[in-house]
Amino acid sequence: MIERLLPIAMLVASNVFMTFAWYGHLKFKAAPLVLVILVSWLIALPEYMLAVPANRWGSNVYSAAQLKGIQEVITLAVFAAFSILYLGQKITVNHMIGFALIAAGAFFLFRAPIASA
Structure with a gap:
């Protein structure tokens, strides 16, 4: 079970x-753009230190497409919370519909393959 959950937890943190x-x-x-870029790089380093092993270890139990689908759904959930809590922006109905459609796409990545004719 840990081999399935650890990559997901690491992707959430990343x-x-x-x-x-x-x-x-x-x-x-x-703030000057150059400073913003440098600070962003410093913040991105731990992101890479979590995402790369999460994908490496996750590939033992998930396909690359499934890992990407998981990551996209996590990204949307984290972004929605960040947008509301940190930026103070509202998530509209249209945003939610768009996010739901992306999540629906991820759902199909975990379904059994459709047999070709």
Whole structure:
């Protein structure tokens, strides 16, 4: 069970770092762009240190497509929480519909293959 859950937990943690690296600076628009880029790189380092082994170890139990689907759903969930809690932005019905469609795509990655004719 740990081999299935550890990669997912690591992807959640990596996505928190990734989201702060990519979007956290939006609260500091007066900061020089070069500084924002450097700080983002520093935040992204732990993200890579979590995501790379998560995908390596996760590939023992998930296909690459399944790992990508998991990562996308996690990214959307983390981003939605970040957007609301950190940026103070609302998630609209259209956002939720778009996120649900992406999650539906991930669902199909875990279904049994469809037999070809």
